[in-house]
Amino acid sequence: MQKKKLALSTQIFIALVLAIIAGIALTGAPGFATSYIKPFGTIFLNLIKWIVCPLVFFSIMAGVVSMRDIKKVGAIGGTTVVYYMCTTAFAVAIGLLFANIFKGIFPVLSTTDLAYEPSATTVNFMDTLVGIFPSNFIKPFVDASMLQIIVASLIIGFALILIADDKDNMEFTFVNVANDICMKAMEMIIKLSPIGVFCLLCPVVAENGPAVLGSLAKVLLIAYLCYIVHAVLVYSLTVSTLGHVSPIAFFKGMMPAMMMAFSSASSVGTLPLNMECAEKLGADKEVASFVLPLGATINMDGTAIYQGVCSIFIASCFGINLTFPQMLTIVLTATLASIGTAGVPGAGMVMLAMVLQSVGLPVEGIALVAGVDRIFDMGRTTVNITGDAACSIIVSELQRRKTKKA
Numbered sequence: 001m002q003k004k005k006l007a008l009s010t011q012i013f014i015a016l017v018l019a020i021i022a023g024i025a026l027t028g029a030p031g032f033a034t035s036y037i038k039p040f041g042t043i044f045l046n047l048i049k050w051i052v053c054p055l056v057f058f059s060i061m062a063g064v065v066s067m068r069d070i071k072k073v074g075a076i077g078g079t080t081v082v083y084y085m086c087t088t089a090f091a092v093a094i095g096l097l098f099a100n101i102f103k104g105i106f107p108v109l110s111t112t113d114l115a116y117e118p119s120a121t122t123v124n125f126m127d128t129l130v131g132i133f134p135s136n137f138i139k140p141f142v143d144a145s146m147l148q149i150i151v152a153s154l155i156i157g158f159a160l161i162l163i164a165d166d167k168d169n170m171e172f173t174f175v176n177v178a179n180d181i182c183m184k185a186m187e188m189i190i191k192l193s194p195i196g197v198f199c200l201l202c203p204v205v206a207e208n209g210p211a212v213l214g215s216l217a218k219v220l221l222i223a224y225l226c227y228i229v230h231a232v233l234v235y236s237l238t239v240s241t242l243g244h245v246s247p248i249a250f251f252k253g254m255m256p257a258m259m260m261a262f263s264s265a266s267s268v269g270t271l272p273l274n275m276e277c278a279e280k281l282g283a284d285k286e287v288a289s290f291v292l293p294l295g296a297t298i299n300m301d302g303t304a305i306y307q308g309v310c311s312i313f314i315a316s317c318f319g320i321n322l323t324f325p326q327m328l329t330i331v332l333t334a335t336l337a338s339i340g341t342a343g344v345p346g347a348g349m350v351m352l353a354m355v356l357q358s359v360g361l362p363v364e365g366i367a368l369v370a371g372v373d374r375i376f377d378m379g380r381t382t383v384n385i386t387g388d389a390a391c392s393i394i395v396s397e398l399q400r401r402k403t404k405k406a
C-alpha cells in the first residue's frame with residue numbers, strides 16, 4: 001500500500017503542537033531547550049537568510065526582464081508602490097485605533113522595574129534615502145540590505161533589457177534559470193520548516209513557561225483582531241472592486257500560501273507558493289514575478305499593524321499617553337519601517353525599535369513582547385503576503401484594462 005505524505009502545512013501544524021507540549025515539559029530545564037534544540041531553529045533561520053538576498057535579486061530582475069519594456073516596469077512599479085504605501089498606512093492606523101480603544105485592558109507596569117529615559121532620536125528621511133543606493137556591488141549582499149539589493153536588481157534588469165536584442169535572449173534565459181535555482185533552493189529549505197518551527201518554538205515555551213502566553217494574550221488578541229479586520233476589509237474591497245475577483249474566491253485560493261506564511265513566518269519563504277496562488281487567481285506571471293518579490297520586501301501591512309498595536313501597548317505599560325501628532329509620526333515611521341523590513345522571521349520586531357524611537361518611547365519595552373514575537377509574526381506575515389497577492393491581482397487587472405483600451 002502506498003503511503004500518503006502529509007501536506008507540509010499539516011506537518012508544520014503538528015510540529016507547532018509538539019513544540020508547545022515539549023516546551024511545557026521542559027519548563028523545569030529550559031537550558032536543555034536553549035542549548036540543544038534552539039540551535040537547529042537557528043540553522044533553519046540562517047538558511048532562509050542565506051537564500052533571501054539572491055532570491056530577491058534574481059526574482060525582481062526576472063520580473064523586470066520579462067516585461068521587456070522599461071516604461072511598462074515604471075508604470076507597474078508606480079501603481080504597485082502607491083498601493084503598497086496606502087494599504088500599509090491604513091494598516092498602522094487600524095492598529096493604532098483598535099489598540100487605543102482597548103488600551104484600558106493593558107497592564108501598567110511599575111516603571112522601577114523597567115527604567116525609562118525619554119529618547120529624542122528621530123529617523124532622518126534624507127539619510128534613509130541616501131542609504132537605499134549602494135556604493136559597492138557586493139556590500140548589499142553582505143549586509144542583507146534589501147532595499148539596496150532591489151535598486152541593484154532594477155538597474156541590472158533595465159541594463160539587460162537595453163542590451164538584449166530580440167533574436168538572442170541568452171541574457172534573459174540566464175536570469176530566469178538563476179531565478180528558478182534560487183526558488184528551488186528556497187523550496188528545499190522550506191521543506192525543513194516543521195523541524196524549524198519545532199526548534200524555534202519549543203525553547204520559547206520552555207524559557208517563559210506557558211504563563212507568558214496568558215499574560216500577553218490581550219495584546220495578541222488585539223493584534224489578531226486588527227489582522228483579520230484589515231484583511232477582510234481592505235483586501236476584500238480592493239480585490240473585488242479593482243481586481244474583479246470575489247473575496248471568497250480570493251481567500252479560498254490564497255489558503256495554501258496563507259497557511260505557509262502562518263507557519264514559516266517568512267514572506268520570502270512563502271514567495272514560491274504565493275506566486276502559484278496569485279497566478280491561479282488571475283495574476284499575470286510577468287506582473288506577479290515583479291510585484292510579489294517586491295512586496296515580500298517592501299509591503300508589510302501585518303507588520304505595520306503589529307507596530308501600531310505594540311507602540312500603544314508599550315506606551316500603556318510605561319504609563320505614557322501618546323498624543324495625536326505622535327500617532328501620525330508612528331503611521332509615517334511604521335510605513336517606512338515596513339519598507340525596510342526583510343521578509344524573514346522576526347524582522348518586524350527589530351524595526352519596532354525604530355518606530356518606538358521616533359516618538360521617544362522606551363526601546364526596552366520590546367522585551368515585553370519579544371517572548372511571544374513568533375505568535376505576532378505568524379499572523380503579521382500571513383497578512384503581509386495576502387496584501388502582496390491582492391496587489392498582484394489588481395495590478396494585472398489594471399494592466400489588462402489598459403492594454404484593452406489601447
Ligand code: ASP
Nearest residue numbers: 266267303343344347348
Ligand atoms: N516575518 C515577517 C515577514 O516575513 C516580517 C516581520 O517580522 O514582520 O513578512
